[in-house]
Amino acid sequence: MVSKKKLAKLTASVGAIVFGVVATQAVVNADTVYTVKSGDTLSSISYKFNKNNSLVNEIAQKNSIKDINKIYVGQRLIIKSDGEIQPASSQTTTQNSNNTNDSQQVSTSTVSGSEAAAKAWIANRESGGNYGATNGQYIGKYQLSASYLNGDYSAANQERVADQYVASRYGSWTAAQQHWMANGWY
Template structure:
């Protein structure tokens, strides 16, 4: 007959697994294509409330500008985050084994909007009024493409048409930019 003490210990351990937390150690994170400080904050802190902290810890002046391959210090200050845990029901006399479910790190795949924003930040810092002496706007377009209409709506439309015609997608334009320093 199984002892009541063994049954209570087994049940208590299973409850402990259900409500366990994982302490995140300070670490170095390598930025992947499509990452944002917001998505990195969610991955390490469970919310996007630490974007400014990550930027400060890494001396990042523009929170919208990080680069694939860039290494970021993630300083968690010993904060904890809950992690989903898979529990298994076992008989109280059997050894209880902890089975943790791996939680996939949220990563933002390269999407049209992230690749487009990535280019805009490098070309103009995201400014629709930027000029370099010849090229104009957020995407540093040739003025002849804009036909005198420098409005943000027209810049967006023309940039989308230019990228679709030349590269097929913003992701391809980003890859070209990364290899050549321009698109």
């Protein structure tokens, strides 16, 4: 008897051959890229994929998460169909091409490492990572003054202006995060 998992792999492979597409390992194994959303916890992510909390420690370990109570909006995980969890590569993006809502736009940033973590931390605190968030005169993912954005509220402009603002005011995203933690704003 063929299991559903093996049948899905076989179907994906045959379909790829019929349509002349090269089947990659990610397609054959039905990997899932999961992007952390506002309100997510490691427990809720584990439950989504395993219907229990048994993956929490494995997710944390595989992704070098030191505090299981701290994950950030926009953080990406690859969850393999066999339950194995790996960090997503920086080349992986998850954007639904049918979704044009400004709050779901995806844009890339030029910062990495601890700077990217600090930037994600601030975005999570300011707007839950939502490009469409508004609070009076403050707009977008980083809650920038509308005057800074000059009427262009696109994700790419928000990223660029936020990087410029932080560089000119604090010098780095980690310094901006320290200021935010001390004062409740940046």
